[in-house]
Amino acid sequence: MQSEPIIRRKLSDEVFARLKALIETGELQPGDEMPSERMLMERFQVGRPAIREAMQALANMGLIEISHGERAKVLQPTARSLLRQVDAAAKIMLAASSDSLEHLKSARIFFERGMAREAASRADAGDIAALEETLKRQQAALEDSDAFIAADMAFHTRIAQISGNPIYTAVSEAMLGWLKEYHTEMLIWTGRENVTLTEHEEIIDCIRSGNPDEAEQAMIRHLERSRTLYAPKGR
Template sequence: MPNHDSPDPIPRRKLSDAVFDRLHAMIRSGELLPEDPLPSERALMDRYGVGRPAVREALQALHTMGLITVSHGERSRVKRLTPQSAVHQLDGIAQTLLSVAPENLDHLKDARKMFETGLVRVATARCTAADIDALRQMITDQSAARDNPTAFIAADIAFHARIIAIAGNPVVSAVADAMLKWIFQHHSALLRWSGHEDVTLTEHGQIVDAMAAGNGGDAARLMGVHLDRSAHMTEVPANPNDVQ
């Protein structure tokens, strides 16, 4: 039988949390639209009967979530949200997760493979002749950067990002792009490209050939082989002297 006399206090909420909820609701409902200025701090203080610290703390929380911009001396404004901006909010915590629990890098690479093999199949069905020409040019540009590791890696990322974009799903693209960035950022200093440039370029060319032929199954298979082979380039070597 429940004890109705046992203490069950209702927790007091911070005033800033209440202000945050009100402003968040205004954004979600469309009362405040992208690029709209928020009421001034003084107006919010008067409207909600709270002090300046509560207002500023609420605004900072909205800014941290990526919902508003905060500029010194100017009114805060509602940000225009996109799938990319939403996923971007995860960048910091994702990098921290990989640093404190590096075993998650393997899980992230597995997830990337799942996404990219599926996306290249969709991209094959949707790509245009202009897309194929652009991808071939990117391979040419990457080949020209073979003696510049930083440029070569940047060209590699751009090639994969272009295929992801061709697939045309902005939500999936935002997630896939983010995973690609997290992997390369986390171990950029340990990527071992030396001696693998020609293989990488050949595999990129084979993927594009399959896309140009309209064979999504082959493109997905080749992408899987490519990602499996290149996975060791983002592994921490057992012997630091192995880094090339």
């Protein structure tokens, strides 16, 4: 029989495990207020630091929301909240390796070509109108780089939303958010912004026509052309 050492857990780790179990079993439901610090201290017979550390760990996992002056509340986990938890780690990974940035660009193309196909198969008149409205916002932001890039991100996320799958939308938002850190100034003041607008208009036309193959190819051309607009900082 193999012997294994018994590892003593920190008090906060034990409190965290018990509170997490209350959420997992449904004893605490999304929208419920968490018990007060004093109630938890009495229930688990531990000090305030252990309670606060455990609560912060739950918040970091996206399981609860801590607001100053109010009771913490149990959250309904979503694809968006789960992906936000890896934001910091993803940005560190990208900053540490130019290869990671290239891999992310390739992953984005693989993902968005599928989103374009899905949009061409599913889009209705309301979806097309929403894409056209986003394009108008981008056209109006030609002299404002931040607004132009924000509209660009909204355009691609709106295509993912047509799928009706919130995981696709969350993945789109996450990848675009990570890439935003690496936008170069080549996007604006060089005429390339007009190329972007033309390509977006072509993508909308392909989605409107309901042709998945054409929509996919238009998206690939757009992203392959624009991938050079994202470069490691300092270059």
